[in-house]
Amino acid sequence: MAKEEKKAPKLRFNGYTNDWERKKLGILITRVKSYPLSRSVEVKKETDVKYVHYGDIHTNIADEIDKNNNLPFINEIYKEYDELKLDDVIVADASEDYKGIADAAVIISNLPYTIIAGLHTIALRPTSLIKGYFLYHIFKTENFKRFGHEIGTGLKVFGISYNNLAKYKVYYPQEIEEQEKIIGILSNLTNSINLHERKCEELALIKKALLQKL
Template sequence: MGNRNIPEVRFSGFAGEWEQCTLHSMVDRVKSYSLSRDVETSEYTGYKYIHYGDIHTKVADIIDEFSDLPNIKAGTYELLEKGDLVLADASEDYQGIAAPAVVTIDVPYKLVSGLHTIALRPKQVDSLFLYYLINSPIFRKYGYKTGTGMKVFGISATNLLKFESLFPVLEEQNKIGNFFKQLDDTIALHQQELTTLKQTKQGFLQKMFPKEGESVPEVRFTGFKGEWEQRKLINEIIEKVLDYRGKSPTKFGMKWGNSGYLVLSALNVKDGYIDKRVEAKYGDQTLFERWMGKERLEKGDVVFTTEAPLGNVAQVPDDNGYILNQRAVAFKTSKEKTDNNFLAQLLRSPLFQTKLQAIASGGTAKGIGMKEFAKMSVNVPVLVEEQTKIGHFFKQLDDTIALHQRELDALKVTKKAFLQKMFV
C-alpha cells in the first residue's frame, strides 16, 4: 500500500512527504461585502465585483484579461489583488459549496468580493494550487460533510478555514497549479472550437433549408434549381415508424445485462450522435429479435426523441444491434425517395424545430405523439441527388463535431483523473 502522504502521480525531481496543514495557517482573510445585483451598472466605473452567482456560472472563474466581470458603482472597499481566491459560501447543491474563483493577473480596475463570498489571500500557498485543491475530490468531500442547509447549502468561513490537507513545498505547488492551468486552457480552446463548429452548422441549417413561406433555400449546391415540394413527413418521406413506447421489453421477459443489444432511450440520443455511455444497459439479443421480429434498427436509421428532451435527432451508427426504449422512436425510409442523412438534418432545421415546439404539448417537459407528428408537412428537394448532397455535407460536419466532442470529453476525464491522483 502506498504512502498516504505522497500523491499517486508526481512530477519528477520531487520527493518526501507532503505536510499536513490547516487552511487557516496558509491564508489571510480579505473583506467581503454583501453587494447584490442592485449595485451593478452598465457604465464602466473602474470598479467590478465577484458575485457568488457569477462564480457558479463561471463568469468569475480563473480571472484574467479575458474575464468579463460586472461593473458596480464606485465606493470605498478593501480590494482584491493578484493571487486572491474568492469562494461562494452559498449554493443550490452540495457540489457547488465553496466553488472558487482565482485572480491570476494585476487587474486594471478595482475588484471587490461581493454577496455570499469568502475572500482569501494566500500567504504560504500557491494560489493556483489552492484553486485546484478546492476543486479536487479531497475538498469536495469536506465541503459535502461540512456544508449546511436544506434548499440552499452553505459553508461558514470558520468551517472553511478548518479544512486540513497535505501540501507540498511551494515549488511543487507551483508546478501542479500551472499544469492544471495549461490543461484548463487546452479544454477551453477545444470548447471554443466545438462551439464555433456548432454555430457554423446552425448557420448552414438556417440557409440550406427554406424559411417559412418559401420553397427555395438561400444557399444551394450548384447544378440544382427549381422549387422544393411540400410533402407529409409520414408516408411521403418516412416509410415506417418504429415505436415501442409503452411496450416494455421487461414485460416480455427481457433482462438487462452488460452485453447484447444496447438500449436506446431519449438520454442516449444527443444532437447528432448516439451517446453509448449514458445509462448504458443491454438486452438479450435472442429475446429481442423474437419480440421485434424483422424490425431491427439498421445503420443510418434516424432516431428521434418524442419528449424530455423533445426533438433530438441522431442516426444509428452501426449494425451492432439496438433496442428502442423510453421516449424515442426510429424512422425508416425508402432510399429511392429519401436520403437518411438529409432527413436527420431536416428534422434538426430551425424551421422544423420551431414548428415542433409550437404543436408540442405539456408543461416543462414537452412532448409529441405520433398522431400530431403525422400531420406535419415539410419542403424537400424533388431530386434525391440534392437531398444526398445536403445530407452528406451535414454528415461530415456532424462527424467533425462528434470528434471534437469526444476529444473534449477525453480531456475532461483526464483532468478529473489527475485531480484524484495529484492531490493527497
C-alpha cells in the same frame, strides 16, 4: 498496525522528493473582508471598480480572473473598500445544491481596476506557504467537494461558513516551485479544453447552417 499516512502523491514531477505537508486551511491563509453587495450595486457604465458576486462564481463569469474578465462594474464609492489582489481566492459560501458549495475563483494577474468581494463570498489571501492558484485547484477536487457536502448546512440553500472552511486539511508540496509546476500543467489542460470547446461550438454552427440550406 496503523496504516502509515501517505507523505506525497504517487504521480509526481521528477526531481521532487520532499514530503508534502498537511495543514488546516486556516493556517495557510488570512481572510480578506467581504461585503454584502448584491446586484443592486451594479452599474451599466464603466467605472474603476468591479466586484465578485457569488452568482458569478457559480456561472464561471468569475473563475480565473484577469484584466479581460467580464465582471460587473459597481459604483466608485466602493473603491475605498478592502480590495482583492493577485493570487487571492474567492469562495462562494452559498449554493442551491451541494455540488456548488465553495465553488472558487482566483485572481491570476494584476488588474487595472479595483476588485472587491461581494455577496455570499469568502475571500482568502494565501500566506507564503502556498499559492492561491494551487488552492483554487484544491477546491475543485472530489476530496474537497465531499468535505463541503459533509459540513454544508441548509435545506433549500446550502451554505458553508469561514470557520468550517478553515478546518479543511490541505495537502500540498512544501516547495513553491513544485506547486507552480502543478498549477502550470492544470492550467494548460484547462486552456486546451476551452480551445476544443470553442472549436466544437464553431463546428456546431457550421452544421446548423448547412442543415438550414438542405
